[in-house]
Amino acid sequence: MRLAVIPGDGIGPEVVAEGLKVLREVAPDVETTPYDLGAARWQRTGELLPDTVLDELRQHDAILLGAIGDPGVPSGILERGLLLRLRFELDHHVNLRPARLYDGVRSPLAEPGEIDMLCIREGTEGLYAGNGGVVRRDTPQEIATEVSLNTAFGVERVVRYAFERAVARPRRHLTLIHKTNVLTHAGSLWSRTVEEVAAEFPEVTVAYQHVDAASMFFITDPGRYDVIVTDNLFGDIVTDVAAAVTGGIGMAASGNLDTSGTHPSMFEPVHGSAPDIAGRGVADPTATVLSVGLLLEHLGRADQAKKVNAAVAFDLSTRGGQDTLRTQEVGDRLAALTSG
Amino acid sequence: MRLAVIPGDGIGPEVVAEGLKVLREVAPDVETTPYDLGAARWQRTGELLPDTVLDELRQHDAILLGAIGDPGVPSGILERGLLLRLRFELDHHVNLRPARLYDGVRSPLAEPGEIDMLCIREGTEGLYAGNGGVVRRDTPQEIATEVSLNTAFGVERVVRYAFERAVARPRRHLTLIHKTNVLTHAGSLWSRTVEEVAAEFPEVTVAYQHVDAASMFFITDPGRYDVIVTDNLFGDIVTDVAAAVTGGIGMAASGNLDTSGTHPSMFEPVHGSAPDIAGRGVADPTATVLSVGLLLEHLGRADQAKKVNAAVAFDLSTRGGQDTLRTQEVGDRLAALTSG
Ligand SMILES: CC(C)[C@H](C(=O)O)[C@@H](O)C(=O)O
Ligand SMILES: CC(C)[C@H](C(=O)O)[C@@H](O)C(=O)O
Numbered sequence: 014m015r016l017a018v019i020p021g022d023g024i025g026p027e028v029v030a031e032g033l034k035v036l037r038e039v040a041p042d043v044e045t046t047p048y049d050l051g052a053a054r055w056q057r058t059g060e061l062l063p064d065t066v067l068d069e070l071r072q073h074d075a076i077l078l079g080a081i082g083d084p085g086v087p088s089g090i091l092e093r094g095l096l097l098r099l100r101f102e103l104d105h106h107v108n109l110r111p112a113r114l115y116d117g118v119r120s121p122l123a124e125p126g127e128i129d130m131l132c133i134r135e136g137t138e139g140l141y142a143g144n145g146g147v148v149r150r151d152t153p154q155e156i157a158t159e160v161s162l163n164t165a166f167g168v169e170r171v172v173r174y175a176f177e178r179a180v181a182r183p184r185r186h187l188t189l190i191h192k193t194n195v196l197t198h199a200g201s202l203w204s205r206t207v208e209e210v211a212a213e214f215p216e217v218t219v220a221y222q223h224v225d226a227a228s229m230f231f232i233t234d235p236g237r238y239d240v241i242v243t244d245n246l247f248g249d250i251v252t253d254v255a256a257a258v259t260g261g262i263g264m265a266a267s268g269n270l271d272t273s274g275t276h277p278s279m280f281e282p283v284h285g286s287a288p289d290i291a292g293r294g295v296a297d298p299t300a301t302v303l304s305v306g307l308l309l310e311h312l313g314r315a316d317q318a319k320k321v322n323a324a325v326a327f328d329l330s331t332r333g334g335q336d337t338l339r340t341q342e343v344g345d346r347l348a349a350l351t352s353g
Numbered sequence: 354m355r356l357a358v359i360p361g362d363g364i365g366p367e368v369v370a371e372g373l374k375v376l377r378e379v380a381p382d383v384e385t386t387p388y389d390l391g392a393a394r395w396q397r398t399g400e401l402l403p404d405t406v407l408d409e410l411r412q413h414d415a416i417l418l419g420a421i422g423d424p425g426v427p428s429g430i431l432e433r434g435l436l437l438r439l440r441f442e443l444d445h446h447v448n449l450r451p452a453r454l455y456d457g458v459r460s461p462l463a464e465p466g467e468i469d470m471l472c473i474r475e476g477t478e479g480l481y482a483g484n485g486g487v488v489r490r491d492t493p494q495e496i497a498t499e500v501s502l503n504t505a506f507g508v509e510r511v512v513r514y515a516f517e518r519a520v521a522r523p524r525r526h527l528t529l530i531h532k533t534n535v536l537t538h539a540g541s542l543w544s545r546t547v548e549e550v551a552a553e554f555p556e557v558t559v560a561y562q563h564v565d566a567a568s569m570f571f572i573t574d575p576g577r578y579d580v581i582v583t584d585n586l587f588g589d590i591v592t593d594v595a596a597a598v599t600g601g602i603g604m605a606a607s608g609n610l611d612t613s614g615t616h617p618s619m620f621e622p623v624h625g626s627a628p629d630i631a632g633r634g635v636a637d638p639t640a641t642v643l644s645v646g647l648l649l650e651h652l653g654r655a656d657q658a659k660k661v662n663a664a665v666a667f668d669l670s671t672r673g674g675q676d677t678l679r680t681q682e683v684g685d686r687l688a689a690l691t692s693g
Contacts, residue, residue, distance in 0.1 A: 092534040121573050123463040140501070145538040151545075155505035157538040161480070165495035192586070194432040198485040198497040205491075225593040232572060232597040233461050246532070250590055253565040257572040 014043045014312065017073040017277065021051040023286025024296035024340075025079025031298035031344025032077060032305045035324070038348045039317040040309065046073070050095060052083030052286070061094035067102055071276060075308050078281040079301065084288060093143065100136050103276035105269035106167060107174050108134035108248060109307060110283065112255035112265065117330035120258055126236040128259050131182070133175040133241060134248025136269055138167040139199075141245040163199040163244070168206045174272055175242035176214045186239035187211075188220045190227045190247055203244065228254050235259075256283060266303035268311060278311050280304040294340050299325060302347050324350035354383045354652065357413040357617065361391040363626025364636035364680075365419025371638035371684025372417060372645045375664070378688045379657040380649065386413070392423030392431060392626075401434035407442055415648050416619040419641065420626040433483065440476050443616035445609035446507060447514050448474040448588060449647060450623065452595035452605065457670040460598055466576040468599050471522070473515040473581060474588025476609055478507040479539075481585040503539040503584070508546045514612055515582035516554045526579035527551075528560045530567045530587055543584065568594050575599075596623060606643035608651060618651050620644040634680050639665060642687050664690035 018033065020026035036043055048066060055061055070076060076099075081091050099105070114120055114128040138161075145159035172189075179187040189207045193200030204221065211219050222230065224247045230237065231254045243251060256265040265283035282300030290296055302325055309318035324347045332338070358373065360366035376383055388406060395401055410416060416439075421431050439445070454460055454468040478501075485499035512529075519527040529547045533540030544561065551559050562570065564587045570577065571594045583591060596605040605623035622640030630636055642665055649658035664687045672678070 088534045089537045089540075093537065097535070121463060122461055124461070141535055145501075145536065147538045147542070149505075153505050153509075155542060157503045157542040159501040159503075159536045159539045161485075161499040161501075163497045163499075165489075165493050169493075192589070194428045195437070195481055195586075195589075196485065196499045197429045197433065198487045199499045200429075202487070202495060202497040225589045228568065228590050229593045229597040229602070232594065233601065246535075249532070249535075249565045250568050253569045254572065254594065257569040261573065262569070 014040060014075070015073045016043050016045045017070050017076045018045050018047045019050050019076060019078040020047065021079040021081045021286060022053060022083050023080055023288045023291040025051070025081070025286055027291070027294065027296050027340050028282060028298040028301040029077060029079040031340060031347070032301035034344045034348045035302050035321060035351055036305045038351045039320050040314065051081045052086045052091060055086060055091065056083075061091070062098050071103070073277045075277050075312060076279040077305065077308065078279055080282065080284065080286040082286040097141060097143070099279060100269055103269070103279065104137060104271045104273070105276075105279060106135060106137045107171055107268075107270040107272055108136040109268040109270055110134060110248075110252040110255070110265065111307075112252065112259045114259040115264070115326055115329040117332055118260040118264060120260055122232065122235075122258055125258060128235045130235070130238040130255055131178055131240045132243070132248065132252045132255055133171060133178065134243055134252060135167065135171045135245050138162050138164060139245035161196070161199055161244075161246070163202050165202065165206065168202055169210065170272070172206050172210050172242055175240055176210050176217055179217045179240040180214050182239060184239040185217045186220070187217050188222055188227070188238055188241050190222055190224050190241055190243040190251060192224050192247070193221070194223060199244070207242070224251065227251060231255055231258060252283070262300065263297040264300055264303070266300050266307055268304065268307040270311060278308075280308040280311075295337065296340050297338060298340050298344050299329070302344075320351045354380060354415070355413045356383050356385045357410050357416045358385050358387045359390050359416060359418040360387065361419040361421045361626065362393060362423050363420055363628045363631040365391070365421070365626055367631070367634065367636050367680050368622060368638040368641040369417060369419040371680055371687070372641035374684045374688045375642050375661060375691055376645045378691045379660050380654065390435060391421045392426045395426060395431065396423075401431070402438050411443070411616060413617045415617050415652060417645065417648065418619055418621040420622065420624065422626040424628060437481060437483070439619060440609055443609070443619065444477060444611045444613070445619060446475060446477045447511055447608075447610040447612055448476040449608040449610055450474060450588075450592040450595070450605065451647075452592065452599045454599040455604070455666055455669040457672055458600040458604060460600055462572065462575075462598050465598060468575045470575070470578040470595055471518055471580045472583070472588060472592045472595055473511060473518065474583055474592060475507065475511045475585045478502050478504060479585035501536070501539055501584075501586070503542050505542065505546065508542055509550065510612070512546050512550050512582055515580055516550050516557055519557045519580040520554050522579055524579040525557045526560070527557050528562055528567070528578055528581050530562055530564050530581055530583040530591060532564050532587070533561070534563060539584070547582070564591065567591060571595055571598060592623070602640065603637040604640055604643070606640050606647055608644070608647040610651060618648075620648040620651075635677070636680050637678060638680050638684050639669070642684075660691045
């Protein structure tokens with residue numbers, strides 16, 4: 014397995030080190046190549062994602078990313094030039110975000126119940142297409158636009174993937190989240206596509222919810238959800254709500270998938286670079302280790318993925334509400350558990 | 354006070370009756386004119402909002418709306434043709450949504466703390482402008498777009514209103530919620546506008562948060578928020594998150610304001626028509642009564658508004674976790690409390 018590794022900024026390198034520790038334990042054949050991308054490189058050289066680096070990344074089976082971002086970099090530069098560019102160049106049309114409340118993890122909800130959702134967010138369209146503009150900037154007549162682009166091609170492939178995942182889960186339930194009553198054009202495309210693909214998956218029950226209602230039910234009744242499919246921006250928001258109710262983004266793993274296998278998929282914890290705690294060895298690497306689990310699963314290494322996930326589940330259930338963990342300790346413990 | 358009343362569908366008429374009961378108690382000078390608008394009228398006559406009705410509505414000091422919607426009406430028809438049309442025609446550019454956790458109300462959060470936010474959502478621009486389209490519908494080449502329109506004029510007036518509200522509150526804190534790192538054009542307009550208006554309000558401290566992060570912090574640390582200002586779609590979502598953590602949309606009041614006073618402002622509970630419980634006399638009219646409070650405040654009747662709000666606060670704090678309330682009972686109790 015040839016793995017490209019982008020440790021990135023802030024706590025990125027710290028959590029990635031532990032992720033790799035665990036990965037090497039279960040998959041000794043992994044060969045890693047580190048790539049220096051992120052705020053530091055941009056500040057030093059002005060480079061975000063040189064084409065030669067992108068070409069090299071393409072030669073790998075997968076990518077593991079820590080975190081990108083630094084308060085010293087103006088907003089939007091690293092996002093558009095690096096993070097989103099990777100998603101678009103590598104056609105990461107499925108943004109996979111499981112949200113499961115593990116035993117031993119404290120939810121902010123009083124009665125969370127069992128939560129086990131798989132959020133599937135479109136990754137290459139919608140309002141993320143970068144299709145906007147401005148006229149008469151800095152005048153009282155300024156107009157700024159942002160355009161959400163939705164294609165039958167793009168919607169169909171992510172919806173189909175969501176049904177494939179739903180049919181393989183015990184509850185076989187899928188919820189489309191959108192705002193079809195206001196965004197009538199895009200909403201209609203999404204609804205019709207779900208309806209069409211649903212006909213091929215008669216075992217899957219289908220529900221629809223407006224994004225505002227869903228954001229509420231994620232809090233008041235999260236247990237009702239199984240697989241979620243939604244667009245890029247709604248997915249950005251509701252997956253953070255899902256992360257919040259399942260213990261925070263310290264637990265939230267993600268995969269950016271090209272399901273066609275043409276390009277390497279990329280796996281990353283959802284949390285950011287957290288510059289405030291960087292370098293202190295206190296960042297929780299759990300989300301990165303769970304992202305390694307998603308990576309293994311994606312590469313068809315189901316047994317190895319299971320080992321990693323079981324180790325995390327066991328570790329969380331035995332932490333006993335400990336809040337001050339050392340990054341390396343968690344990594345060591347998870348590595349020991351996976352080797353067993 | 355000439356008040357236009359749109360009871361609407363489902364539980365709308367039931368909760369509006371109680372809202373008016375309370376209103377008449379504190380403001381005996383109110384003259385109401387009912388307007389039959391909503392799903393029932395559309396199903397009967399095909400009419401949504403006839404121009405003559407709109408003209409009549411304009412002749413009032415304010416509008417009280419119950420709820421609009423019925424599962425028998427295709428999604429989007431009542432929203433675009435009635436609810437949103439009212440907002441656009443009457444220039445309701447400020448959508449006011451307080452979210453306060455009252456004593457005696459159960460939050461789904463384990464440790465909610467004190468929550469008292471005032472969400473101010475833009476109401477006449479953004480993705481709600483109805484500016485989208487579709488080509489090659491029902492083919493594999495279909496493309497559907499939705500355009501978010503943001504103008505300096507529109508953003509400035511809602512941001513200014515938010516600062517005016519913030520400076521009058523004890524904490525004097527304002528948070529802009531957007532997604533400036535992805536929606537760079539609209540985001541830049543919003544950020545620059547907040548920065549500019551902030552210079553006129555040096556007493557107000559200002560924060561910025563991405564909508565995904567904010568949706569999380571609304572759950573993990575809602576007490577940190579005071580006044581929120583955000584765009585139309587983000588506001589739709591985060592105000593429902595705010596409603597969820599403060600006890601649900603059964604409590605959530607809203608005002609659609611034309612702050613210039615040219616057109617009547619409209620007040621409505623955030624909950625929908627809830628057809629499943631309609632006609633059973635069990636809908637909670639509290640959100641409607643709180644909307645009446647917002648209405649009185651908007652019309653400069655601060656003392657009357659205070660009476661209504663105090664009655665609700667007292668009633669909630671003494672309900673003692675009772676879950677099965679009769680709509681009329683609550684109205685009677687609140688009317689009695691306000692008359693005192
Ligand atoms: C950093 C940002 C561009 C990104 C997004 O909006 O997708 C992040 O919030 C995420 O969810 O991965
Ligand atoms: C019914 C719908 C058009 C409306 C909106 O999206 O604004 C509702 O959700 C609200 O928040 O008032």
